Amino acid sequence: MNKVLFSMLGTTFLLLLLPLNTLAQDQDLQAGKILYERKCQQCHGAQGKGDGPAASFQSPKPRDLTTNLYTIRTTPSGQLPNDDDLFKVITEGMPGTAMPAWSMLSEKERRQLVRYIKTFSPRFTEEPAPESISVGEELPPSEEVLEKGKQLYQDLECFKCHGQAGRGDGPSAPELEDDLGNPIRAVNLSKAWLFRGGSSARDIYMRFNTGMSGTPMPSYADSIEPEHSWQLAHYVKSLGRDQPNYGTIIVAKRVKGSLPEDVNDPLWNKAKGVNFPLIGQVIANPRLFGPTIETITVKALYNERDIAILATWDDPSKSVPDPAKKIFSDAIALQFPAKLTEGRERPYLLLGDRGQPVYLLKWSSDGSGIQEVNAIGLGKEKVQPKESQTAKAKVLYHQGRYRMLVTRALVTEDKDNDIQFQPGKFIPIAFMAWDGSNGERGSQMSLSSWYYLLLEEAPSRRPFLFPPLAMLIAIGLELFILKRVRGKG
Amino acid sequence: MIKRLILPAAILGAMVLLLVPEVPAYQGGPVANGGSITGVVKFTGKPPASRKVKVTKDKKVCGAQQVVERVKVNKTNSGLKFVVVSLVDIKKGKAMASATASLDQRGCVFNPYVVLLDAGGSLGILNSDKILHNIHTYSRRNPSLNIAHPKFKKKITKKFTKPEIVKITCDVHKWMEGWLVVMDHPYYVVTDDNGAFKLSDVPAGTYKLQVWHPALGKQTRQITVKPKQAVKVNFKLKARK
Secondary structure (H helix, E strand, O other), X not given: OHHHXXXXXXXXXXXXXXXXXXXXXXXXXXXHHHHHHHHOHHHHOOOOOOOOOOHHHOOOOOOOOOOOOOOOOOOOOOOOOOHHHHHHHHHHOOOOOOOOOOOOOOHHHHHHHHHHHHHHOXXXXXXXXXXXXXXXXXXXXXXXXXXXXXXXXXXXXXXXXXXXXXXXXXXXHHHOXXXXXXXXXXXXXXXXXXXXXXXXXXXXXXXXXHOOOOOOXXXXXXXXXXXXXXXXXXHHHHOOEOOOOEOOEEEEEEOOOOOOOOOOOHHHHHOOOEEXXXXXXXXXXXXXXXXXXXXXXXXXXXXXXXXXXXXXXXXXXXXXXXXXXXXXXXXEEEEEEOOOOOOOOOOOOOOOOOOOOEXXXXXEOOOOEEEEEEEOOOOOEEEOOHHHOOOEEEEEEXXXXXXXXXXXXXXXXXXXXXXXXXXXXXXXXXXXXXXXXXXXXXXXXXXXXXXXXXXXXXXXXXXXXXHHHHHHHHHHHHHHHHHXXXXXX | OHHHHXXXXXXXXXXXXXXXOOOOOOEEOOOOOOEEEXXXXXXXXXXXXXXXXXXXXXXXXXXXXEEEOOOOEOOOOOEEXXXXXXXXXXXXXXXXXXXXXXXXEEOOEEEOOEEEEEOOEEEEEEEOOOOOEEEEEEOOOOOOOEEEEOOOOOEEEEEEOOOEEEEEEOOOOOOOEEEEEXXXXXXXXXXXXXXXXXXXXXXXXXXXXXXXXXXXXXXXXXXXXXXXOEEEOOEEEEOOX
8 A cells, every 4th residue: 555655656746847847947938038028129029020120220131030941050951940059149149240149148048048039930849859960070171172172162053153252243143032032142252250150161061061041042961972061161261261350550661663553463462451341331311231342451552653552342243333223333432531630530431521521532333433532521522623633543343353453643733632642641541332233322332430541651761870879889988988997997 | 635646647648648649631542433523724814924034144054045934825725734723621532642753953944833742752853954953942831941953963852741832943043933732632733735634533522622823823613523423624714913
């Protein structure tokens, strides 16, 4: 009798533990919900539909968590992400989007969020948790691996969307759409710091083996062996750099003789390129929330008469203006103060104002070429008269990349409207860029902050003259004193 | 004691209920004295104009221009091709026969435009073009796939378990469109060049018959099948406004 009672009690106890466990899980869920409401809802919406109040200002739009279309996974095409996939995205964020890294939350909190996010789709409870595809051990990069990866890039026709140099300029790129029918860009593979799912070889391996659900990026898992995947991953990594390596000052070196005459001139190897970030212009209406151009690289050289500036930026499409199709000109502008002032104050970033006008070197693909422009604010631009247009430009577009060489005299006659490039001065410089195929025009542009251009002064002879002279005098004095002291002794 | 056991027992009961397998929706087997349904689907009105797409890549394979014709009407008899004709609510009948179907990518077109597959069956996807294609499916019930089909890969096989009509596109060639019709019973066909169809071995009874076209939508009609007799049903579809 005792035995029966004991076993019954035991069973009851065990069965009572079950709901206790569920209760603990429910607490996690509740905590996840509170965290979601505090941290995620603004963008992803109360029901997870990606329609929070901040969603309309974003491009790409926040994920609709009810559709099961998760781009960053380690699971096969069509499968849900597993908990670790969701945890990774919450922890690391999605570079190149508004999704920040939530690593400031504790691991427990992030796990609670994962639990809650999964309640937005019934598939998470209906289906068993999917397993990550196995990647095996990483094949280290080598010359041979990169060579094979390069061949795979051709055989698998990655260039169809990503372009031959990987800059997202392939023949199929202009018509790409996501599953909701919104235009979507093929990623520029030379900018790994913007890869949504991370830039390690393993991350890249995963992306083309799992595909990116909801986007045109397919999974190659049915057609590619692990060894080949590593080769391709390393090749993709080799197409660009991992970090943006932004700088703040362009130092122009002085050269003897003539300046580079085109963008490929080997003389450019003497100059160091500096990278600057650009973001969509959101100060004035109409704004630009999804800019194409987010980096520009600039170098400069000068001689006794002229300055040559080389600007390089990626744009996946060479735009021929066609307003009927909402295609405008591609354009770039280098902005300077119209006049250098002694103080540190710089003109208003967005095309200056009446007090401090700006001077622009602006090039456009509409056939107008390079123009010298003055402005006292947005929409208050004035192209200088023909007789004062002295700047020259050469522009080359190749495989998704623009390169522009601008040359202008250091000193001009119009000292009120033209910036004078004086060596040794920190000359404020800012950049604006337009991708006409992205509907960018006017105030809808990519914009940088103010940075500096410095024309390095010719090295002075003083450092070589005065220190040795001072040393000689000191030694002479010392010897003289020593002699005097010894003489006395 | 009994009171104390109520909660655990309820939990145990719920767990057992969860473990009970889903009842299959359709039962297949031999059909004696079945009847058949035949008919023609015609298009009325002016067929929508075909769309001409200028090809900007893979011209050797895809040609310089693609003519996209989503509504295929027979010029002599107005018969409408690629209409899926199916019984909607049938629970019992002949055994399901085809467990596989084939979809080819040829000349940068999905061939056939509408492919039929029994639920649980495998779709063999071929690439006769020897250029990169991708099979991008838009599903609600089955997983939404996006599979690259590089030039060297002859065949990729994918299983579809749930009944559903799935749109298929290729992101490399935007004009490509196909439809996969997955059903969990064998009574569904697609109309031929003359818009004609036939469903055979239908057990006697009253059913809902549905016609569906990717661009023109659907129509349903109540029909009664008598043993060993053929029912004739014709449909007329017109352009959507």
